[in-house]
Amino acid sequence: MNLTENFSCRWLGMKTLVAWLLGFVVCMTACSPPVSFKSTDISGSDWGKDFKLLDHRGQSRQLADFKGRAVVVFFGYTQCPDICPTTLTVMREVMSRLGDSADRLQVLFVSLDPARDTPDVLAQYVAAFDPRFIGLRGDEAVTAATAKDFKVFYARQPGKSPDSYTIDHSTGSYVFDPQGRLRLLIRHGETPDNIVADLRQLLAGR
């Protein structure tokens, strides 16, 4: 066997290997079923990347504090009779259905009503649903900036007395994956089963 023949043989072998590897990579990305979620996939959004708020114990919190966990963020207020407690009740159910994986989920309730949602009220409110939930708040300016950054609409509606206003607000919940990337928008009224299915995918690194 001469040298040229030997080289071309090895070259051929290399080309086959490269082709096989390329095929494998293409197959891994194209042949595996695409990731699909029950909730709205908002991966790649250039907003809602982080927040800086105080938790109900007065400690400063940002997204990086929860790295390694999926994070569900809901914006509401404690005097909301309907949407807010219903959403947190659903999340409590989600925690229960996740079982051991619940340790890898953090639920955050961001107050849109810092004037009335004092740290004490927030602490008791979130704990009534699940002691692992965290209530977050800022002053009016920080609250407004955070809501804007997360495309959350909210507006005070005057009541019969100055302190009996209600708040119109967006009702979806955002989900960050364990790498801290904004991934999903859960619609209000989504079932615990669907939310659990989506969270399991995110926790599995999808």
Place this chain on the structure above:
Amino acid sequence: MQIKRMALGISIGLAATAAWGDDIEIKDPWVRGTVVGQQATGAFMELRSAAGATLIGASSPVAAITEVHEMKMDGTVMKMRAIPRLDLPAGQPVRLAPGGYHVMLIKLKQPLRKGDKVPLTLQFAGHDKKVSEIRVEVPVRDLAAGPVAEHSH
């Protein structure tokens, strides 16, 4: 001073879940519990008037302000408004439930704890325009009570 006609259904004891006026049935009333410092919550129930009536007001000693509210979704935004009246078409049950109507108890004087009973007086105008009041004792459910527990499999 006009004397309001008191309906029959003042705290009917034998069926804790329902109270009746001579025309109006109030079924399964409940109020969402609150934590200390929380100043407002909602009361829910099912109303039915045999002849047709209108809910025109509500009051409770536990709250400074009591209003009938309507919750509506505008796209993904929740909007809640006080409504002056809620029509009860003859024979049709009208649900006051999370996601729709509720009686809003505002400026609560104390936290409402699960297991407590809250007196609630509802004012109705009958189809004959006569005003009647029905007082019910509304049980307080957990703050986290809601459709999940009722509808989960």
